[in-house]
Every structure is written in C-alpha cells, then in structure tokens.
Amino acid sequence: QKLLKEKKHGMKILVGGPSTWQWLWREDMIEKLGVDTLVDGEGEKVIVKLAQMILDGEELPKYIYVSGDDVPSIEDIPDIKGGSVNGLIEIMRGCARSCRFCSVTLRPTRYYPLDKIERELQVNVKAGIKHGVIHSDDVLFYGAVGILPKPEPLIKLHQLVKKYYKTIAWSHASLAAIRYSEEKYGLVSKLMEIVYQDGNQNYLGVEVGIETGSVRLAKEIMPAKSAPYKPESYPETVEEAFKIMHENHIIPAGTMIVGLPEETEDDVYRTIELVDNLRPYRSILVPMFFVPMGYFKNKDWFTRVKLNDAHIELYKKVFWHDVYWAEDIINKFYMKGPLYYPVKLTLKLFLSIAKRKMKQVEAMLESKLRQ
Numbered sequence: 123q124k125l126l127k128e129k130k131h132g133m134k135i136l137v138g139g140p141s142t143w144q145w146l147w148r149e150d151m152i153e154k155l156g157v158d159t160l161v162d163g164e165g166e167k168v169i170v171k172l173a174q175m176i177l178d179g180e181e182l183p184k185y186i187y188v189s190g191d192d193v194p195s196i197e198d199i200p201d202i203k204g205g206s207v208n209g210l211i212e213i214m215r216g217c218a219r220s221c222r223f224c225s226v227t228l229r230p231t232r233y234y235p236l237d238k239i240e241r242e243l244q245v246n247v248k249a250g251i252k253h254g255v256i257h258s259d260d261v262l263f264y265g266a267v268g269i270l271p272k273p274e275p276l277i278k279l280h281q282l283v284k285k286y287y288k289t290i291a292w293s294h295a296s297l298a299a300i301r302y303s304e305e306k307y308g309l310v311s312k313l314m315e316i317v318y319q320d321g322n323q324n325y326l327g328v329e330v331g332i333e334t335g336s337v338r339l340a341k342e343i344m345p346a347k348s349a350p351y352k353p354e355s356y357p358e359t360v361e362e363a364f365k366i367m368h369e370n371h372i373i374p375a376g377t378m379i380v381g382l383p384e385e386t387e388d389d390v391y392r393t394i395e396l397v398d399n400l401r402p403y404r405s406i407l408v409p410m411f412f413v414p415m416g417y418f419k420n421k422d423w424f425t426r427v428k429l430n431d432a433h434i435e436l437y438k439k440v441f442w443h444d445v446y447w448a449e450d451i452i453n454k455f456y457m458k459g460p461l462y463y464p465v466k467l468t469l470k471l472f473l474s475i476a477k478r479k480m481k482q483v484e485a486m487l488e489s490k491l492r493q
C-alpha cells in the first residue's frame with residue numbers, strides 16, 4: 123500500500139537481477155506490484171539511461187533485454203561500495219561454453235583485473251567480512267584462454283583472496299575445467315594447497331552443473347560443456363572431476379536438469395547410471411526442474427504433471443546418495459567443536475526421520491506398481 127501511495131507521487135519501480143525471467147511467468151504480478159520496468163541482464167549502463175528517462179518524465183519501457191552496446195565493459199562496472207552478501211567477490215562475467223539452456227553464455231566474457239578484485243576485498247574486510255565466495259559461473263575460467271584454464275591467473279587469484287579471507291568457497295566450476303586443470307597442471311591440488319595452508323578451512327564448497335548423464339542429450343543441448351574432452355566422454359569427465367574433487371576435499375553440490383524439452387526416458391536412465399557411478403565421491407546431488415532460459419526461453423516450464431517412472435527412480439537414487447554423504451559431511455567437515463553438537467544432533471535426527479519417511483514412500487510406490 124505504501125509503495126502504491128508513493129507511486130502516485132511519481133516513484134518508479136525497476137527490477138532486475140539474475141532471476142528477472144521469473145517475472146515473465148507472472149505478468150499479473152508485474153501489474154499488481156506496480157513494477158514499471160524489468161531489466162533482464164547486466165544493468166550498469168542501462169540504469170543510467172533509465173534514470174535520465176525518469177528525470178525527463180519519459181514513459182519507461184516495460185521490459186529491457188540488455189545486449190550489444192548496453193553490456194558494460196570492465197571499466198563500466200563500478201567497485202562495490204559496501205560489504206557484499208556472503209562476502210561474495212565477483213571475478214569475471216560471462217561464459218564461453220554456449221549451453222543452450224543458459225542465459226550467462228549470452229554475455230561476453232570479461233575478467234576483472236586483480237587490482238579491482240583486491241579493492242572489493244578491502245571493502246568487504248572493512249565491513250567486517252572474513253569469509254567469502256569467489257564468484258564466477260566457472261571460477262577455473264578466470265584468466266583462461268578460450269575454454270582452457272591457465273595456472274598463473276588462478277594461483278594469483280587464490281593467493282590474493284586468501285590474503286583477505288579466512289575461508290572461501292567457489293560459487294561455480296565446470297567439471298571439464300576441473301578435470302583438465304588437474305590432468306594437465308595438477309592445478310586443482312595446487313589451488314587447494316593455497317586454500318588450506320593457513321589451517322582455517324579443511325574443505326571447499328562449490329556448485330557444479332552435471333545437467334545430464336546422457337551423451338545424446340549432452341551433445342544436443344551443451345556440446346561444449348565437456349570441452350576440451352569429447353561430448354561422447356561427458357559422463358567419464360563428470361566422474362573424473364568428482365574423483366578429483368573428492369581427493370582434494372572439495373564438496374560439490376551437483377545440479378542436474380530434469381525435464382528438458384528434448385529429454386527421453388532413456389536419457390533419464392543414463393543420468394541414473396551416472397548417479398550410481400558417483401556414489402564413491404563425497405557430494406550432494408540436486409536434480410532441478412527445467413526452467414526456460416537462454417535459447418530455451420520460449421519453451422514450456424517442466425511441471426510435476428510430466429514426471430515419469432524414470433524421474434521418480436532418479437529422485438530416489440539421489441535421495442540415498444545425498445543422505446549417505448550428508449552424514450559423512452556433517453561428521454567430518456561441518457560445524458566442528460562442542461558448540462555445534464546440538465545443531466549436529468538436530469541435523470542427524472532430521473536425516474534419520476527423512477530416511478524413515480523415504481522408506482515408507484518407496485514401499486508405497488512399489489505396492490502401487492504391483493497393483
């Protein structure tokens with residue numbers, strides 16, 4: 123109500139950020155909440171134009187997709203002014219792998235110079251932040267030539283960030299880059315030596331996109347995701363990368379996309395096979411419903427109605443993988459020290475209830491299938 127009152131006095135509401143696409147599925151809310159403009163993409167340059175239009179009393183566009191000259195160069199991106207959420211430190215933008223379901227890849231690749239990263243670290247430290255996340259859609263891409271990671275920029279980056287932060291995580295890394303960096307340079311091990319050497323942390327968290335275990339689907343929707351390895355060896359690349367992470371105490375949250383427009387039941391069974399093969403490696407797996415982004419923007423959103431038997435099997439497999447490793451992670455890595463015993467106990471209790479419930483659900487599903 124207060125917002126609507128202010129709007130009557132000329133206030134404008136502009137929204138943006140990585141999830142702007144969600145508004146396009148709830149156009150009724152755009153009207154209801156009085157949003158004037160949706161900015162889809164990086165806003166540093168267009169926001170100046172929009173502010174000028176507001177000051178000049180011009181009518182604002184309902185939706186802007188930022189492209190071409192409106193995409194900011196490194197020089198156009200100002201330093202952060204205050205502490206960032208979760209101590210997040212952006213190191214680059216864009217990704218060259220061109221996965222068809224991804225909006226990040228539609229933006230050009232730009233690396234932040236180390237002095238800019240250092241200035242932003244100093245802003246965070248001044249705000250009292252001691253722990254943070256290195257943010258890129260593929261941290262190992264920092265300073266890369268094409269899609270091939272290079273040791274020197276990554277080593278310098280990690281030395282710099284650890285100079286300011288006690289503990290760090292990576293926001294995202296690609297599995298092919300993890301495999302390539304380690305096989306070619308032993309680079310993942312070298313980076314983890316830098317991360318762990320001060321004794322402040324003994325593991326590193328990261329989100330990795332597995333997406334699918336199906337070679338057919340991988341070739342169709344993300345032919346460059348496995349590069350420099352062939353798409354035919356994508357499941358092997360996933361397994362190798364998980365092995366490397368396991369050995370280096372990197373704990374990945376591996377996301378998978380369920381319900382892609384071209385997905386067949388056989389593709390889902392290939393993903394189930396991959397989940398089986400990942401069992402020896404410490405990780406949490408996260409199957410997520412397909413949402414239409416990137417080149418798939420105009421496709422249907424996957425809904426519960428389209429779940430088939432293979433999807434249910436996949437979710438069951440993932441559940442048992444996750445509870446198995448969640449217990450290990452809680453015991454060996456998270457929340458060390460007596461202070462955390464009550465929280466650890468609660469988490470363990472939650473896991474044991476979840477396991478009991480899942481067994482009931484499985485028994486119910488099986489009896490239904492037998493009928």
Ligand code: SF4
Binds near residue numbers: 347
């Ligand atoms: S590797 Fe990740 S960030 Fe890059 S295009 Fe594919 S999904 Fe997007």
